[in-house]
Amino acid sequence: MTNLATRLARPEVLALPPVDIVPVEEVFGADTIKLDANENPFAPLLEGSLSAGINRYPEPQPARLKRMMAALYGVSPEQLIITRGGDDGIDLLVRTFCRPGIDAISVCSPTFSVYEHAARLQGARVLDVPLSADFDLDVDAFLAAVREEASLKLAFLCSPNNPTGNPLPREDVLRIADALTDTIVLLDEAYLEFSELESLAAEAVKRDNLVILRTLSKAYGLAGARIGALVGNRELIALVTRVLPAYPLPTLSIAAAETSLAPARRPLHEERIRKLKADRDRMAGLLEASPIVRKVRNGGGNFLFLEVDEPDALARKLQALGIRVRFRANAAPGGLRLTIGTDRENKAALSAFGVAIPDEGRRRAELVRDTKETRIAVAVDLDSEGQRRIETGIPFYDHMLDQVAAHGGFSLTLMCEGDLEIDAHHSIEDCAIAFGGALSKALGDRRGIGRFGFSLPMDEAEAHVLIDLSGRPHSVFEGDFKASHIGAYPTEMTEHVFTSIATSLGAAIHVRVAGDNDHHKTEACFKAFGRALRQGVVRDASGVLPSTKGVL
Structure with a gap:
C-alpha cells in the first residue's frame, strides 16, 4: 500500500526524479576535485570570510547542518x-500536493497570512474556519467544516498562533490529525521556544499526515539567513x-x-529566550496602563497582540517616530502585533x-570570541544574581570563574570549545x-560605579585584590605556587588570567597572595577578585562619573 504523501501528491511531482546531486562530503570530502557543476575555480574578489567557498555551489541539503538541526x-x-x-x-508543501483549481487547504483566521498566499499562488482553494472570539480553535466546529471539503490536501495550524499568541493544546492537534486521515496537517511551531508547549516533532515522524514547521529566524536570530525546516516521516x-x-x-x-x-552558543540562546519571555510579560503589564490600549493579549510568542483606540492616529505617530509594528485590523478592530525588542527599543x-x-x-552584555584555537560565548548581567553557567572544559577553572560571579553578585554564562587536546593555555x-x-x-x-576594590582570607591563605575600573589596563601579580597543576588547571596561568582580564576589561588589577x-x-x-568587582561595579543613584578627569 502506498503512503499518504504519495497518494496525495500532484502527478507532476511524482513524475519528477529524485535529486541526483551528490553531496561533496560523501566520498572524498574537502579534497574532491570538483569539475562537475560548471563553477568558476577562482575565489571571488571578496575579503575575509565572505570569500570562503562562494565560488562553489553549496550542498543542496548540507549534511552537517542537517545533523545539527535534526x-x-x-x-x-x-x-x-x-x-x-x-x-x-x-510553499513547498502547497506546490507538492495542491493541483490548481482542484485541491484546497484550510486555515483558521486570524493566522499567518503566508498559508493563504502560497495556496492562491498555486491556484488552490482556501477554506477558512475562523477562530473563536478569544482566538481559540473550536476543534468540533473545525472538523465539521473541513469534512465537507473532499479535496482538502493540507490543513494549516499555528501554535503559538501568529498574530494572537494563542497556544493549541497537543491533544487538539493529535485529535485533528487522527480525524483527517486523508489530509496532511501542518503544525507551525515557529514560536514554540517562547511558549511552554512541547514540540510534536516526535509524533510527526511516526505519522503519515502530520508535518512540523520550524525556523531559526525567531529564537536563534537568523531571520536574514532564511533557514527553516520541515519535519515529518521519511517518505513525505x-x-x-x-x-x-x-x-x-x-x-x-549555511555557515551562519x-x-x-x-x-x-546554545546557552546564550537559552538566556536570550528567557529574557525575551520576561520582557514580554513585563511589557504586557506596563501596556495595560497605556491610555490608548484597550486590551493586551500575552500568548506564547516573542510578541504581544494589542487592541488600541484610534489605530490610524497611532500609525501616524509610530511612523513619525520610526517605530514599525504590524497592524492587523482583520484580526480585531484596532489590532496590532508588537514584537519584543531590545531594552532601548522596548522603552521607545x-x-x-x-x-x-x-x-x-x-x-x-554578550560577547562572542572565535579564533582558530577557541570558540567562546559570554553573557553577563551585572544587575542580576541569577544564573551562573560556566563550561570551559577545565573543571577547576569553571569553579574559579563561578566564584568570581557568585562573589561579584552578577549572573554569568560562559561557554568555551577549545583545543584542550593541545593544553589548557588557549582556553584559559x-x-x-x-x-x-x-x-x-x-x-x-561606567557612570555611578564604585570603581575600586577588596581583600580576602581563606583558611591559611590570604589574598589581596585591588582593582581600579579606570579604563586603563594594568596588572600586577605577587605570589607563587608549588604545584604545577590543580586538576587540569595549570597554576602558572593564574597570573596570566588576571593580566588578560585587566587588558580586556580596561582596569588596573593588583593581586597579592x-x-x-x-x-x-x-x-x-578568584574570590577576592569577585568581591573587588562587587565593590567596583556597584552604582549609586547619582550617575556621576567617578573621575576628576571627567572620563574613564
Missing part, C-alpha cells in the same frame, strides 16, 4: 528537510525534496546557521504608547579575555 529537533536527518525559512516550507520528506531547486541554500546562510547552533515603544517608565539602565587565556571584554561592555560609560595550600591560594585570588 539533533536540535530530536529527529533523524532523514526526517527533516532544510528550507529557506518557514515561508519556503509552506523524500517526496517534498523533489520540489526543491538544485541549490536552494546560500553558502553564507552552523555557527549559531554550535554548542558554545512604551513611550510611544504613553507609558512612562524609569530608566533602569540594565547593565547586560581566551576565556579571560572574553570575560573581561563582556564586563567592560556591560559597564558602558600568600599561603601554603595552592588550591586555597588560587581560590582566594
